[in-house]
Amino acid sequence: MTKLFPTSTAGSLPKPSWIATPEVLWSPWKLEGEDLVAGKQDALRLAVDDQQKAGIDIVGDGEQTRQHFVTTFIEHLDGVDFEKRETVRIRNRYDASVPTVVGAVSRSKPVFVEDARFLRAQTDQPIKWTLPGPMTMIDTLYDAHYQSREKLAWEFARILNEEARELEAAGVDIVQFDEPAFNVFFEEANDWGIAALERAAEGLKCETAVHICYGYGIKANTDWKKTLGSEWRQYEETFPNLQKSSIDIVSLECHHSNVPMDLIELIRGKKVMVGAIDVASDIVETPEEVADTLRKALQFVDADKLYPSTNCGMTPLSRRVANGKLKALGAGAEILRKEQAA
Incomplete structure (x- = not known):
């Protein structure tokens, strides 16, 4: 990546109304069979176009597929029964009905590799x-099978590594692993979570990233944030070990959060995806607001390692708001590039 301050999203973008209900997180598909396949590809093409028009440098699929x-990844694995459901507490925040691990987990075929090839064909970026x-x-x-969070995590790490290697072969430049759980289960993250993450990224020649945020802008998450006080210091617990890890890029939430910016110093040497867009608000940032967040981060991360990004995914937002935020991110990074060149 030669361009200074290359922009990207944390992952998801809103889905068009023909494929899923707008502004609803995890909305069921409106299409089936071949129509769904075509609809997903149309949505992915549109997401690429929206990103390119907004000046986003590292393009994702917007998680349109x-x-x-x-769970979309897990649905494609063996050993998990989606009919047999139990209620569990998700990240100590809210209850959800989830599928059950009933046997040894394995991946009999690639999950997202064809989608990644399709994305690769849409852009030279x-x-x-x-x-x-x-x-x-x-x-x-x-x-209900392994009876050990750690054992199951290592099995998933092995499976993720298989998928990641095939994604790399399909032309993916950065494989990002989403680990919001790192902001909750500090002891486990340090004991074996970061090691399991490294196992998932083992042997990859493309760049690797870990995204650790405070979640989508949904009520369960915003209510939780209200309990965290005036300083959110969760990153302090895992950053020292992540700094020592083999992961190349760390993605974190900054804008409109109570994360002390100086915590970024703990991962000095890593590339940092700095979340400069608030995904829990419909208010579209100005380019200057984005630039201001990035300037503050520059005190703690070298300019050639700062990657402007969004705090988290933007699925629950309207497409109009999300596009506005993408454009603000692109324009805010451009302000900073001009300042650095001056």
């Missing part, structure tokens, strides 16, 4: 693909 950032991280995967299931 998946309903849920974790660098592309990024998101996968759920091992710890966040185990937090979204009921385990």
Whole structure:
């Protein structure tokens, strides 16, 4: 990546109304069979076009081909029964009905590789693909087989590594693992979670990223944030070990959060995707607001390692708001490039 301050999204973008209900997180598909396949590809093409017009440098698929950032991957694995459901507490925040691990988990075929090839064919720009991280995967299931969060995480790490290697072969430049669970289960993250993440990224020659945020702008998350006080110091718990890890890029939430900016110093040396767009608000940032967040981050991350991004995914937002935010991100990064060149 030669361009200074290359922009990207954390992952998801709103889905067009023909494929899913707008502004609804994890909305069911409106199409079936071949129509759904074509609809997903149309949505992916549109997401690429929206990003390119907004000045986004590292292009993603907007997660247009998946309903849920974790379970859509798990649906394609063996050993998990989606009919047998249990209620579990997700990231100590809200209850959800989840599928059950009933046997050894395995991946009999690629999950997102064809979609990634399709994305690769749409653009000459660098592309990024998101996968759920091992710890966040185990937090979204009921385990009736391994009876050990750690054992299951290592199995998922092995499976994720198989998928990631094929994504790399399909032309993906950055494989990102989403680990919001790192902001909740600090002890496990440090004991084995970061090691499991490294196993998922093992042997990859493309760049690897870990995205750790405070969640989508949904009520369960915004209510939780209200309990965190005036300073959110969760990153302080895992950043020292992430700094020592083999992961290339760390993606974090900054804009309109109570994360002390100086925590970024703990991952000095890593590339940092700085969340400069608030996904929990319909108010579209100005380019100057974005630039201001990035300037503050520049005190703690070298200019050639700062990647402007969004705080989290934008699925629950309207397409109009999300596009406005994408344009603000692109324009805010451009302000900073001009300042650096001056």
